[in-house]
Amino acid sequence: MKLDKEWWRTVRYAIQEEGRTARLIGVLVTVGVVAAVLIIASNGFSVSVG
Structure with a gap:
């Protein structure tokens, strides 16, 4: 019985870590x-001005 509880605890912890990782990747992609x-816009403006 103890093994089952430990197994579920491990599974829940892994799912939580996966959720955090997915959120982190989402934030990094959004920032990118x-x-x-911004880089494309600034290059476009500098090209049209220049």
């Missing part, structure tokens, strides 16, 4: 997209 848009 925003940075890419």
Whole structure:
């Protein structure tokens, strides 16, 4: 019985860690997209001005 409880605890912990990892990846992707848009916009403006 103790083994079952430990197993479930491990599974729940792994799922929580996966959720945190997915959230972290989502944040990093969002930041990357925003940075890419800003870089493209600034390059576009400098090209049209220059």
